[in-house]
Amino acid sequence: MSSTAQRYERFARFEAGGSSEVYEQWTAAISRDPEVLELIDGLPEDKRQPNLVLASARSCGAAAGPYPQFRSFLQERWEEIRPVILRRSTQTNEPRRCAVLLPLLAEIARTEERPLALIEVGASAGLCLYPDRYGYRYDDGDLINDPGRPDLVLDCITTGNPPLPRSCPEIISRAGVDLAPLDPADPRDLAWLDALIWPGMEDRRALLQAAAGAAAKSPARIIKGDLNAEIAGLIEAAPAEAAVVVFHTAVLAYVPKAGREAFRETMSGYTSGRPVHWISNEGSGAIPGLAAPAGDPGLFVLHHNGTAVARTGPHGQSLHWLQRVLP
Numbered sequence: 326m327s328s329t330a331q332r333y334e335r336f337a338r339f340e341a342g343g344s345s346e347v348y349e350q351w352t353a354a355i356s357r358d359p360e361v362l363e364l365i366d367g368l369p370e371d372k373r374q375p376n377l378v379l380a381s382a383r384s385c386g387a388a389a390g391p392y393p394q395f396r397s398f399l400q401e402r403w404e405e406i407r408p409v410i411l412r413r414s415t416q417t418n419e420p421r422r423c424a425v426l427l428p429l430l431a432e433i434a435r436t437e438e439r440p441l442a443l444i445e446v447g448a449s450a451g452l453c454l455y456p457d458r459y460g461y462r463y464d465d466g467d468l469i470n471d472p473g474r475p476d477l478v479l480d481c482i483t484t485g486n487p488p489l490p491r492s493c494p495e496i497i498s499r500a501g502v503d504l505a506p507l508d509p510a511d512p513r514d515l516a517w518l519d520a521l522i523w524p525g526m527e528d529r530r531a532l533l534q535a536a537a538g539a540a541a542k543s544p545a546r547i548i549k550g551d552l553n554a555e556i557a558g559l560i561e562a563a564p565a566e567a568a569v570v571v572f573h574t575a576v577l578a579y580v581p582k583a584g585r586e587a588f589r590e591t592m593s594g595y596t597s598g599r600p601v602h603w604i605s606n607e608g609s610g611a612i613p614g615l616a617a618p619a620g621d622p623g624l625f626v627l628h629h630n631g632t633a634v635a636r637t638g639p640h641g642q643s644l645h646w647l648q649r650v651l652p
């Protein structure tokens with residue numbers, strides 16, 4: 326099996342499986358389809374990701390239906406789909422990931438006894454920079470931080486008894502960096518973010534629209550650049566009275582290994598200086614040198630200052646607490 330075939334087979338099994346029947350079927354079928362694999366292998370290596378290829382096809386009009394229909398679409402419209410793949414990148418922006426960050430954010434604000442300055446690296450359109458604008462319902466518990474409208478409430482199931490806060494911590498500044506920041510007020514960017522949502526996940530689609538609408542009213546400053554190049558300046562610019570929280574979710578898998586190592590070194594150094602906390606919510610093994618607990622490889626690992634504290638559903642849908650760690 327070629328490496329592209331393996332990649333699609335793994336995506337079907339560990340990522341789409343149980344989440345999107347259509348994507349599971351498409352990617353499993355692609356992994357066994359030499360003609361479609363040949364098309365994909367004609368792309369640069371970093372453009373062959375299932376998410377990117379499928380979202381590009383869908384943004385060109387591919388319907389979420391049976392594989393033979395999708396296969397014909399891909400082959401007939403490849404000359405239109407290919408430039409989208411080359412121009413765009415996987416920038417899925419999932420506000421629900423705030424639900425797995427909130428307990429740590431609240432613990433940090435509580436123990437530091439100060440408000441937070443959030444810095445998100447790999448922010449996409451920045452929809453995870455507004456945890457205080459969403460409501461949260463963990464399991465069947467009470468609503469935390471009522472946003473005043475049901476489409477901004479994030480549901481999350483938990484195991485392991487995470488330290489759930491009663492309210493959201495105060496956030497006095499938010500900033501981000503991305504290689505290609507998206508504008509939540511731009512309909513073309515929003516259409517791309519929508520195409521990145523997997524078929525069958527209509528709740529995510531509705532949340533995206535609601536969150537982008539809320540963000541567009543007062544968007545955070547997201548600078549265009551590489552996370553390693555910009556992180557020091559962003560930390561420097563954060564208000565002195567705040568505890569700085571640098572976080573990233575679903576980003577480092579897109580960064581080459583040397584860049585991930587450099588970022589880990591930078592953040593490990595900062596954790597011993599002024600109150601700078603580092604929260605990482607990434608696929609298992611994404612950060613070289615950081616231990617990942619054993620368990621379901623389809624889950625992300627949530628690290629705080631380099632220590633694994635939870636495993637999480639990749640779209641923020643679940644939080645599996647491992648231990649209670651105070652900053």
Ligand SMILES: C[S@@+](CC[C@H](N)C(=O)[O-])C[C@H]1O[C@@H](n2cnc3c(N)ncnc32)[C@H](O)[C@@H]1O
Pocket residue numbers: 414415416417418419420422446447448449450453502503504505550551552553573574575576579580584
């Ligand atoms: C899958 S999206 C995740 C977005 C957001 N963190 C979330 O969880 O919803 C990954 C983002 O990381 C950005 N990215 C990838 N490599 C980067 C780098 N070296 N520096 C800055 N941003 C990067 C991409 O442009 C993309 O917007």
